[in-house]
Amino acid sequence: xxxxxxxxxxxxxxxxxxxxxxxxxxxxSEAIRVAIRDFLxxxxxxxxxxxxxxxxxxxxxxxxxxxxVEEKKKEISRILKRLKDDMPERAAV
Numbered sequence: 001x002x003x004x005x006x007x008x009x010x011x012x013x014x015x016x017x018x019x020x021x022x023x024x025x026x027x028x029s030e031a032i033r034v035a036i037r038d039f040l041x042x043x044x045x046x047x048x049x050x051x052x053x054x055x056x057x058x059x060x061x062x063x064x065x066x067x068x069v070e071e072k073k074k075e076i077s078r079i080l081k082r083l084k085d086d087m088p089e090r091a092a093v
Contacts, residue, residue: 006032011083018079 008016016028025031040046 011087014086015079015083018082022075 013028016031019025019031020028025034037048
């Protein structure tokens with residue numbers, strides 16, 4: 001793997017941290033790799049399995065199947081509120 005440096009907004013970094021806290025991804029890097037893989041698949045039809053490179057395909061992590069739907073909805077609402085609260089308010093025009 002190659003190291004690539006990117007700049008992200010604070011809300012994006014916090015959202016990645018939340019995904020990691022929820023146990024969906026073991027790290028921010030893994031979440032970003034999954035997002036890039038999905039983007040390239042959608043935009044270019046890119047499939048690592050058929051690429052010349054022998055880089056292994058990144059496997060997505062899934063929530064524990066025993067988590068109830070209502071609990072997920074509450075958690076998502078809490079996350080969205082947290083992100084909204086952390087965003088700077090827009091200046092009045």
